[in-house]
Amino acid sequence: xxxxxxxxxxxxxxxxxxxxxxxxxxxxxxxxxxxxxxxxxxxxxxxxxxxxxxxxxxxxxxxxxxxxxxxxxxxxxxxxxxxxxxxxxxxxxxxxxxxxxxxxxxxxxxxxxxxxxxxxxxxxxxxxxxxxxxxxxxxxxxxxxxxxxxxxxxxxxxxxxxxxxxxxxxxxxxxxxxxxxxxxxxxxxxxxxxxxxxxxxxxxxxxxxxxxxxxxxxxxxxxxxxxxxxxxxxxxxxxxxxxx
Amino acid sequence: xxxxxxxxxxxxxxxxxxxxxxxxxxxxxxxxxxxxxxxxxxxxxxxxxxxxxxxxxxxxxxxxxxxxxxxxxxxxxxxxxxxxxxxxxxxxxxxxxxxxxxxxxxxxxxxxxxxxxxxxxxxxxxxxxxxxxxxxxxxxxxxxxxxxxxxxxxxxxxxxxxxxxxxxxxxxxxxxxxxxxxxxxxxxxxxxxxxxxxxxxxxxxxxxxxxxxxxxxxxxxxxxxxxxxxxxxxxxxxxxxxxxx
Numbered sequence: 001x002x003x004x005x006x007x008x009x010x011x012x013x014x015x016x017x018x019x020x021x022x023x024x025x026x027x028x029x030x031x032x033x034x035x036x037x038x039x040x041x042x043x044x045x046x047x048x049x050x051x052x053x054x055x056x057x058x059x060x061x062x063x064x065x066x067x068x069x070x071x072x073x074x075x076x077x078x079x080x081x082x083x084x085x086x087x088x089x090x091x092x093x094x095x096x097x098x099x100x101x102x103x104x105x106x107x108x109x110x111x112x113x114x115x116x117x118x119x120x121x122x123x124x125x126x127x128x129x130x131x132x133x134x135x136x137x138x139x140x141x142x143x144x145x146x147x148x149x150x151x152x153x154x155x156x157x158x159x160x161x162x163x164x165x166x167x168x169x170x171x172x173x174x175x176x177x178x179x180x181x182x183x184x185x186x187x188x189x190x191x192x193x194x195x196x197x198x199x200x201x202x203x204x205x206x207x208x209x210x211x212x213x214x215x216x217x218x219x220x221x222x223x224x225x226x227x228x229x230x231x232x233x234x235x236x237x238x239x240x241x242x243x244x
Numbered sequence: 245x246x247x248x249x250x251x252x253x254x255x256x257x258x259x260x261x262x263x264x265x266x267x268x269x270x271x272x273x274x275x276x277x278x279x280x281x282x283x284x285x286x287x288x289x290x291x292x293x294x295x296x297x298x299x300x301x302x303x304x305x306x307x308x309x310x311x312x313x314x315x316x317x318x319x320x321x322x323x324x325x326x327x328x329x330x331x332x333x334x335x336x337x338x339x340x341x342x343x344x345x346x347x348x349x350x351x352x353x354x355x356x357x358x359x360x361x362x363x364x365x366x367x368x369x370x371x372x373x374x375x376x377x378x379x380x381x382x383x384x385x386x387x388x389x390x391x392x393x394x395x396x397x398x399x400x401x402x403x404x405x406x407x408x409x410x411x412x413x414x415x416x417x418x419x420x421x422x423x424x425x426x427x428x429x430x431x432x433x434x435x436x437x438x439x440x441x442x443x444x445x446x447x448x449x450x451x452x453x454x455x456x457x458x459x460x461x462x463x464x465x466x467x468x469x470x471x472x473x474x475x476x477x478x479x480x481x482x483x484x485x486x487x488x489x
Contacts, residue, residue, distance in 0.1 A: 048376055072433055093333040100329060101322075107355035112362065135379035144374060147366040147392075154358045161322055184460050199315040200308065 022083035022226025105158030112151020160191030270474025286313030353406030360399030367392030408439025
């Protein structure tokens, strides 16, 4: 009887952990998506005058976008840590690897966000930069935006890599359907293809569009599954078998 | 033959998993060294420090090569972190907390390296793709590019600190392990010391890289040696210590 209690207790804890991890991950997705939308409203990568104009028009939006991205990276790391806690019993070392790889990506993304934030200084802090012409300052701003943009490219390498141990542990876990593990590993390779594309052929982003559905389903799907279903997949199967 | 005792079975299990981990760490380390060396080799060409115009021409000519070099540097950083993790898994039984410490030092270094790399690539490509940079004249662009290169150079200085620091706990654990030779541990500690000297040189006496050239063989032998040892020799099989009765 006491063993059964202990098992129940363990399942309940794991279930709570899984739902929390999924919820934090969903929050991350919401934040990063809204950052993307805000950024695409302001930045026209090929038109630096329009970009400069947009940013000067709505400085607050630029700042809000910056904060949203930084909070998103924080949430991402929190979500990863929750996955670590959830999956540690499946494989301790691999669970640590997942956090390490994600942390590297988060550090790079945060650093590149700071560089992009520098664009605001170029466009608004006129006292600081009176040695340059307006044209030159706009160019500087675009330059910083682009340098920061390539930070996202580097971050993608790590954001792909952490999915490999993550997907593997999900696959092995027994309490999350294997399907999600396979999808997460596929997602890893999608992100690596995106990384290679942006490194070598930066102008051909089109090539990677067909991969977006896979990435979307893998990341949002896993998070939703965890929030809704928790982590008692095996137990459900077990009970079904018992009732048959 | 008598059946194996439980202890012997446990020993076999431990030794097999350790051997696998050692091999994995060795291969990752070697892959890192090869990739990092080739990225340095590929990127070497554009740097004609005293002639920015020639540098600009080099860069425009070999944009794809620069991109490949850059990509391999970042992938090398990923492999380095994975190596540190594999060594962590291998050496955790020797000292759990110190093993975590060297992974963390390594991680800090990897993050700094990636940031440096991205500043550096932009500095180089700045000279190649100037479609949106017409507000500056060519000599201004060259100055700007050198400025970014200098910035990423200071990043490399910080990097040296972390890439040196992780070798101290690593070397100590290798020395204490009992399944890897002690001289490798000593070499790694010397390697850490060498990198610290490089760090001090870069901080205080920039431009005098010559001073640290004699240290390069130590660094090379220590890191390459560890990788090769792990791949070729692996780890010594160990008996589990049973408490004396």
